[in-house]
Amino acid sequence: MKELLDIFLASFRVGIMTFGGGYAMLPILQREVVETRKWVTEEEILDYYAIGQCLPGIIMVNTMIFIGQKRKGNIGGIVAALGTVFPALIIITVIAALLSNFADVPAVKHAFAGIRVCVCVLIFNAVLKLWKSSVVDWKCLVIFIAVALASLLTDLTPVLFVILSAAAGIAINCLGVKNK
Amino acid sequence: MILLRLWWEFFKIGLFSVGGGMATLPFLYDIADRTAWFTYDQIADMLAVSESTPGPIGINMATYTGFTTAGIPGSIAATLGIITPGIIIVLLIVAVLDRFRRNRYVEAAFYGLRPASTGLIAAAGVLVVGISLLNVDVFRETGNFADVFNIKAIILAALLLYFTRWCKPTKKLHPIVFIAASAVVGILVF
Numbered sequence: 001m002k003e004l005l006d007i008f009l010a011s012f013r014v015g016i017m018t019f020g021g022g023y024a025m026l027p028i029l030q031r032e033v034v035e036t037r038k039w040v041t042e043e044e045i046l047d048y049y050a051i052g053q054c055l056p057g058i059i060m061v062n063t064m065i066f067i068g069q070k071r072k073g074n075i076g077g078i079v080a081a082l083g084t085v086f087p088a089l090i091i092i093t094v095i096a097a098l099l100s101n102f103a104d105v106p107a108v109k110h111a112f113a114g115i116r117v118c119v120c121v122l123i124f125n126a127v128l129k130l131w132k133s134s135v136v137d138w139k140c141l142v143i144f145i146a147v148a149l150a151s152l153l154t155d156l157t158p159v160l161f162v163i164l165s166a167a168a169g170i171a172i173n174c175l176g177v178k179n180k
Numbered sequence: 181m182i183l184l185r186l187w188w189e190f191f192k193i194g195l196f197s198v199g200g201g202m203a204t205l206p207f208l209y210d211i212a213d214r215t216a217w218f219t220y221d222q223i224a225d226m227l228a229v230s231e232s233t234p235g236p237i238g239i240n241m242a243t244y245t246g247f248t249t250a251g252i253p254g255s256i257a258a259t260l261g262i263i264t265p266g267i268i269i270v271l272l273i274v275a276v277l278d279r280f281r282r283n284r285y286v287e288a289a290f291y292g293l294r295p296a297s298t299g300l301i302a303a304a305g306v307l308v309v310g311i312s313l314l315n316v317d318v319f320r321e322t323g324n325f326a327d328v329f330n331i332k333a334i335i336l337a338a339l340l341l342y343f344t345r346w347c348k349p350t351k352k353l354h355p356i357v358f359i360a361a362s363a364v365v366g367i368l369v370f
Contacts, residue, residue, distance in 0.1 A: 015234065015235060016234050016235075017234060017355070017356045017359070018234050018235060018236070026301060027355045028355055028356070031354060031355055043290075043294065046293070046294040046297045046298065047290055047293065047294070047297075049297050049301075050290075050293040050294070050296060050297040051273065051277075051293075052270075053297075053300065055266065055269050055270060055273065056194060056195050056196060056197060056265050056266065056269060057194045057195075057197070057238075057262070057263065057265055057266025057269070057270075058194070058236045058238045058239060058262070058263070058266060059236075060236050061236065061239070061263055061266055062266050062270050065266060065267055065270040065271070066270060066274065069270065069271060069274050070274075074271050077267060077270060077271050077274070078267055081263050081266065081267050082263075085235070085239045085259055085263055087234055087235060088233070088234065088235030088236070088239045088240055088243060088259075089239075089243050089255060089256065089259050091233050091234065091235065092229070092233065092235070092239075092240050092243040092244050092247070092255070093243060093247050093252060093255050095229060095233065095244075096243070096244050096247040096248060096255075097247070102229055102232065102233075104228075107367050108232050109232075110366045110367045110370045111363040111364075111366045111367050112232050112363070112366065113312065113333070113366045113370045114336065114362040114363050114364070114365045114366020114367070114369075114370060115359055115362050115363050115366065116308060116311060116312035117312050117313065117333045117336045117337050117340065117362055117366075118336075118340055118358050118359050118361075118362035119308055119312070119359075120305060120308050120309050120312055120313060120337055121337055121340040121341050121344060121358070122344070122355055122358070122359075123301065123302075123304065123305035123308060124305055124341070125344055125345065126301065127298060127301055127302045127305060130294075130297070130298045130301065131298060133294065134294035134295045134297065134298045135295050135298065140291070140292075140294070140295040141295070143292055143295040143296055143299065144295040144296070144298055144299040144302070145299070146299070147295070147296040147299030147300060147303070148299035148300070148302045148303045148306075149303075151299065151300055151303035151304075152303045152306055152307070158300055161296055161299075161300065162293060162296055162297075162300075164296075165292040165293055165295070165296030166289035166290075166292050166293050166296075167289075167292070168292045169288045169289045169290065169291040169292020169293060170285055170288045170289050170292070172288070172291070172292065173284075173287075173288035173291055174284060174285060174288050
């Protein structure tokens with residue numbers, strides 16, 4: 001029970017601190033579940049994140065379900081999902097009830113202009129950390145560059161990139177063995 | 181029964197929108213066409229609110245729609261609806277994946293997936309840089325190259341980089357500290 005409560009609290013913290021879309025969650029996630037609680041490794045985060053991209057639903061919620069599941073089975077996964085959405089549920093309900101023009105308030109606009117700058121820096125730091133556990137040789141570097149460029153320059157769905165890079169991983173490793 | 185319908189409509193969004201936040205938009209427009217729950221304008225408002233609050237856009241939209249349609253029970257029903265498919269599917273995937281975790285092909289696939297995952301995140305970072313550190317719109321209007329850079333934002337970014345990476349006493353602080361500080365700087369200076 002105590003562990004489930006901890007899963008709920010950890011995912012609640014990730015949910016409430018995620019400003020500016022799903023990507024901003026990564027630095028928070030690294031801090032809360034990799035560094036502080038040591039529930040999962042950087043590699044596992046990347047695996048969950050990649051699979052989460054290809055599954056229906058919300059990437060951030062899916063990633064948290066993986067982590068909750070690993071910690072405490074199916075019930076842990078469900079608790080993690082509820083914890084992640086709980087802050088948004090409260091905040092949006094309050095905004096819908098009280099502040100219909102919330103997004104037009106000048107102070108809110110300026111605060112978020114500042115937050116977005118911070119999100120840039122946090123994502124940059126997150127990428128540097130993830131780099132060490134994902135780009136382990138030049139073949140990985142090629143995949144990294146190809147996916148980053150394709151994602152910036154085309155409108156194709158990320159699902160496609162994820163499937164192709166998984167296929168590339170299999171081709172590199174499993175066909176490479178045969179060549180020897 | 182309105183609660184069940186809210187749950188079902190958002191269950192369908194949760195089931196069919198693959199690839200995150202913006203993938204939910206076409207489904208929201210479809211609901212706007214079919215029901216009287218909200219209008220296109222409200223979807224635009226909601227996008228703005230989502231950018232100004234924590235939480236994923238899909239969840240925010242579900243909560244907002246649920247609340248305006250059927251009060252607090254409505255916001256809970258719609259939010260549970262959008263996350264139900266993810267819960268079921270992720271738990272099924274985990275069950276399968278656990279069995280094949282040590283499989284050579286699964287390991288090889290993850291070898292390719294990890295740099296791809298990092299690449300997607302890096303690309304998202306570049307997009308945020310474009311929105312927050314550069315003024316591409318102003319540059320297009322004035323044609324003056326100096327207008328491309330949002331100087332105040334770039335100075336803030338450089339300071340944040342220093343405090344999160346090199347400055348020993350602050351480097352280990354929780355990311356939310358830097359987010360809060362940037363919000364204050366934004367209100368005071370931007």
